[in-house]
Amino acid sequence: MSDNPHTLDLFFGLNGEDGKPPAELTHAVRAAVAAQLREAAKAVAAAKVFTGKAPDTQLDLAATEVIGALRRAMADLSIPQLLASGWSKYAALSKYADARAYPSDTTYVEPFFEQTLTSTHHPFVELRLGGVPTGKVEFAVEVAVTFEEVSLSIRGGRIMSARPGKASASGTIKCEDRQVIERKLGELTLPGEIPFTSGIPLPARIGV
Secondary structure, eight states, X not given: OOSSOXXXXXXXXXXXXXXXXXXXXXXXXXXXXXXXXXXXXXXXXXXXXXXSOOOHHHHHHHHXXXXXXXXXXXXXXXXXXXXXXXXXXXXXXXXGGOTTTSOTTSEEEEEXXXXXXXXXXXXXXXXXXXXXXXXXXXXXXXXXXXXXXXXEEEETTEEEEEEEOSEEEEEEEEEXXXXXXXXXXXXXXXXXOEEEEEEEEOOOOTTO
């Protein structure tokens, strides 16, 4: 696993130490693909294309392609991005969207202590055989990051940067509601400052 697992594929070690995905993920995805094929074979239109009894080599290939698609989706998600999304929804920060109370020419610093942010994602990979949709393999990915302390710089109703202190992280991946991977890091290595180039907009308080 990378010392700086800033993207979710690295955080969960989807590339494996030997370049292969974790065995537990491969087995779960393979079983999910086989189950989807069995269900699709019950449909008359799909049954004309395949029998639902795919050879082991085809199941292995399909599982590899599904995991590849999952890895690509996870590589596009970074922990700093998830943190920014979580902070943008934090009710305590919505006050900074009020330009009258917090003018845009001033930078405000908001500190937090013992804060945990949780982000959940539901990627899926569609299966097709012979151009015919045969179902999809669904995943649930959850990541939680706990900070001993963190300071956010806010300007013009946007979070412009974060300065995190010590942080720890944990996460799980489920395939078709079955948990297949769990990861925990006693200390997560993050940059001393995380800049958000265009800023993360804060929604105004409802009713204001």
